[in-house]
Amino acid sequence: MADRFQILSEPSSTILSRTTGFIASAGFTHSLTPARNCTFGCTYCYVPTMRMYGGLKREDWLRWGQFTTFKSNAAELLERDLRGNELVYCSPLVDPYQPAEAARLAMPPILRALANKPPRLFVFQTRGPLILRDLPLILALAAKTDVRVSFSLTTEREDVRRWYEPHCAPFEERLRVLRALREAGIRAFATLAPLLPCDPETLANAAMDASAENLVGDPFHTREVKKHGATTRPQGEKVSAHRGFAEWHRPDFQGEVVERIRSAASARGRQFGIGPEGFGWLAANPAKFEERSI
Ligand code: SF4
Numbered sequence: 503m504a505d506r507f508q509i510l511s512e513p514s515s516t517i518l519s520r521t522t523g524f525i526a527s528a529g530f531t532h533s534l535t536p537a538r539n540c541t542f543g544c545t546y547c548y549v550p551t552m553r554m555y556g557g558l559k560r561e562d563w564l565r566w567g568q569f570t571t572f573k574s575n576a577a578e579l580l581e582r583d584l585r586g587n588e589l590v591y592c593s594p595l596v597d598p599y600q601p602a603e604a605a606r607l608a609m610p611p612i613l614r615a616l617a618n619k620p621p622r623l624f625v626f627q628t629r630g631p632l633i634l635r636d637l638p639l640i641l642a643l644a645a646k647t648d649v650r651v652s653f654s655l656t657t658e659r660e661d662v663r664r665w666y667e668p669h670c671a672p673f674e675e676r677l678r679v680l681r682a683l684r685e686a687g688i689r690a691f692a693t694l695a696p697l698l699p700c701d702p703e704t705l706a707n708a709a710m711d712a713s714a715e716n717l718v719g720d721p722f723h724t725r726e727v728k729k730h731g732a733t734t735r736p737q738g739e740k741v742s743a744h745r746g747f748a749e750w751h752r753p754d755f756q757g758e759v760v761e762r763i764r765s766a767a768s769a770r771g772r773q774f775g776i777g778p779e780g781f782g783w784l785a786a787n788p789a790k791f792e793e794r795s796i
Contacts, residue, residue, distance in 0.1 A: 517579035529785035543567015546738025599630025694719035718780035721756035
């Protein structure tokens, strides 16, 4: 594992960015990105297709997943910049619990800084079981502000997971993490994004067994629908073509899958929301904590 990627570190001038586009329309005011480039290296990841618009350097999109560069002064920047009214999404550009985090331990000082000057809402977007390492710090933060986790479940099929996201944890392990977060009292959403080839009802029901929340999700981004901006990485499209899953990129087929998940959710009194609707639930109605002066 250690040889699969390089870990770099450098100071940054910013840690909190004002949101735009998709995440802003979901209701988040800021994003927090602890590193550049993600060592999960998923074949379909949309981030490298953003190139410099995702804050990347050329080497990042050319060697996506092969190295990552942590922001060495993240905690200090947070202490400087947090104001207490932010709705923070961590992160649209990297998984905060990517494999390199196991060695780098960038998140513990970030979580301590957040607990010192808590934002109004903090949402982790991750697929990394490593999040449980930081559960005591996450609970300490949750005592001061509204903390939620959006945990990615992409398919219940292990063969599919290995083809598209070989460095991510198996489905059963991810379900265990969702259950552990929920049992610890953290609002943990199952986020079915991107929807990889799967049995939609099996995926939806397993997700609802593990999480008490509505289901969030998104099919593969496709240029047919989304003319500009981030889209599915070509490596993911190649896997689909090679494995006979090209229809999972077709809007009509995606619509049928979404409807099947909606029906499965509705049968259990839940909702399934895609795009800004679903991601908006992650930011909706932050719990009120006592007035803070920072
Ligand atoms: S975990 Fe997310 S950010 Fe990281 S490579 Fe996979 S899709 Fe991209």
